[in-house]
Amino acid sequence: MSDNHITLKLKIWRQENKNAKGHFDEFNQKVSPDSSILEMLDEVNNKLEAEGKIPIAFESDCREGICGTCGLAVNGHPHGPLPKTATCQLHMRNFKDGETLYIEPFRAAAFQVIKDLIVDRSGFDKIQQAGGYTSFNTGSAPDANAIPISKTNADLSLDAAECIGCGACVAACKNSSAMLFVSAKVSQFALLPQGQPERYDRVQAMVKVMDENFFGSCTNTYACEAECPKGISVSNIARMNRDYFKAKLCEEKVEG
Amino acid sequence: MSWFTDFTNSSLGKKFIMALTGTLLMLFLIVHFIGNMMLYFGPAAFQKYVETLETVKPLVRVIEIILALIFIFHIYNGVRLWWQNKKADPAKYAVNASRENSDVFSRSMAITGSVIFLFLAFHLSTFWATFNFGTHPETEYPFYTIVSDWFRVPYYSIIYIVSMGFLGFHLNHAFQSAFQTFGLNHKKYTPLIKKIGTVYAVIMALGFASIPFYFLMGGK
Numbered sequence: 001m002s003d004n005h006i007t008l009k010l011k012i013w014r015q016e017n018k019n020a021k022g023h024f025d026e027f028n029q030k031v032s033p034d035s036s037i038l039e040m041l042d043e044v045n046n047k048l049e050a051e052g053k054i055p056i057a058f059e060s061d062c063r064e065g066i067c068g069t070c071g072l073a074v075n076g077h078p079h080g081p082l083p084k085t086a087t088c089q090l091h092m093r094n095f096k097d098g099e100t101l102y103i104e105p106f107r108a109a110a111f112q113v114i115k116d117l118i119v120d121r122s123g124f125d126k127i128q129q130a131g132g133y134t135s136f137n138t139g140s141a142p143d144a145n146a147i148p149i150s151k152t153n154a155d156l157s158l159d160a161a162e163c164i165g166c167g168a169c170v171a172a173c174k175n176s177s178a179m180l181f182v183s184a185k186v187s188q189f190a191l192l193p194q195g196q197p198e199r200y201d202r203v204q205a206m207v208k209v210m211d212e213n214f215f216g217s218c219t220n221t222y223a224c225e226a227e228c229p230k231g232i233s234v235s236n237i238a239r240m241n242r243d244y245f246k247a248k249l250c251e252e253k254v255e256g
Numbered sequence: 257m258s259w260f261t262d263f264t265n266s267s268l269g270k271k272f273i274m275a276l277t278g279t280l281l282m283l284f285l286i287v288h289f290i291g292n293m294m295l296y297f298g299p300a301a302f303q304k305y306v307e308t309l310e311t312v313k314p315l316v317r318v319i320e321i322i323l324a325l326i327f328i329f330h331i332y333n334g335v336r337l338w339w340q341n342k343k344a345d346p347a348k349y350a351v352n353a354s355r356e357n358s359d360v361f362s363r364s365m366a367i368t369g370s371v372i373f374l375f376l377a378f379h380l381s382t383f384w385a386t387f388n389f390g391t392h393p394e395t396e397y398p399f400y401t402i403v404s405d406w407f408r409v410p411y412y413s414i415i416y417i418v419s420m421g422f423l424g425f426h427l428n429h430a431f432q433s434a435f436q437t438f439g440l441n442h443k444k445y446t447p448l449i450k451k452i453g454t455v456y457a458v459i460m461a462l463g464f465a466s467i468p469f470y471f472l473m474g475g476k
Binding site for chain 2: 024073104109110211218219220223234239241
């Protein structure tokens with residue numbers, strides 16, 4: 001193995017629990033440019049454990065950029081400064097030797113820090129439980145193309161469905177708004193025939209739970225779109241607004 | 257009416273009110289702008305314009321009340337949103353990366369809005385109050401004289417010119433943001449809307465600011 005390692009100054013957020021006051025711990029870490037930021041944290045943790053210290057708590061699962069579990073802010077950018085990249089896919093070759101990295105948890109009132117870099121994203125689960133599904137029996141496998149779907153809508157729906165629910169949009173937003181996440185979850189069904197029966201109930205229910213869970217509102221800064229690891233478009237937010245206003249104005253059901 | 261208050265208290269409802277009142281205010285600004293441009297046609301033209309408005313005074317009063325209500329809703333909702341959004345995002349990152357993911361116009365709406373509010377209070381307490389209730393100078397074209405006298409005072413003109421800069425910042429984001437909030441976002445026309453918004457903001461800011469600048473530079 002060639003030694004083209006770089007040395008980084010890491011300032012990592014440490015916080016014992018929800019109520020504790022957090023602080024930055026400093027580490028000088030020699031790291032391979034081929035390792036991801038999570039692998040670098042693994043190395044830091046190995047060293048900490050060898051010294052008998054408490055390792056840094058952080059979340060990760062698939063490490064392939066598709067599950068949405070990992071998530072931390074690097075120098076103020078959720079998932080780091082690289083566009084359309086999840087934390088686990090962020091490699092150290094993108095940083096310069098001697099650079100200082102501030103590694104922090106996602107910051108939002110709705111995302112309380114549980115420990116170190118782990119935040120409580122159960123607000124997203126509550127929003128999903130309010131309407132992020134279709135409720136009918138699937139039965140046996142239907143014939144292919146039994147339900148015609150336009151190619152344009154299918155593409156847009158799949159673009160919205162790319163959302164991995166990581167929370168970077170909330171973390172990037174100056175208002176900690178969850179609009180990009182909720183709008184992606186609303187849009188993926190709103191664009192498909194299968195989503196139509198519950199289309200307007202869904203948007204109202206999900207927005208209601210979003211508002212109840214301390215997420216802010218949208219100022220249209222589009223920071224969410226810029227930081228989203230999946231490049232979810234803010235045109236989804238416009239679609240959600242349209243559906244919500246239409247639901248309030250035109251839906252037969254009075255309570256929503 | 258619970259469905260209505262549910263709507264106006266929801267985050268999307270508040271945004272809708274912001275966009276709707278904002279759009280009406282943007283339309284009003286155009287009318288105001290055209291009125292101000294009468295100054296460039298000389299004292300007589302401006303006098304005639306103001307006198308024409310005087311003949312329909314009751315209508316003007318009704319519009320003023322509606323306008324005041326629109327302003328109040330816009331400001332009330334803006335303050336409410338700002339406060340709730342502050343509560344939603346109390347902690348800051350050690351490194352501020354907002355410059356790299358969003359533009360300054362969108363991030364400064366609360367600040368530019370507050371400055372415009374202060375300017376509005378100042379503007380109403382001077383021009384509007386003098387035009388409507390003040391003693392008018394004994395000249396041939398008193399309304400023109402009021403304007404030119406005020407704007408020859410340097411500090412007064414400078415307050416106006418600086419405030420119009422803030423207005424331009426506010427409008428640049430406001431225009432395209434209103435369309436997005438209404439749900440009007442499409443790759444067909446959104447890039448054009450953004451351009452029109454910037455052109456609108458620049459014309460409004462430069463146009464309004466040109467008047468104090470004109471008199472400050474010794475315009476008759």
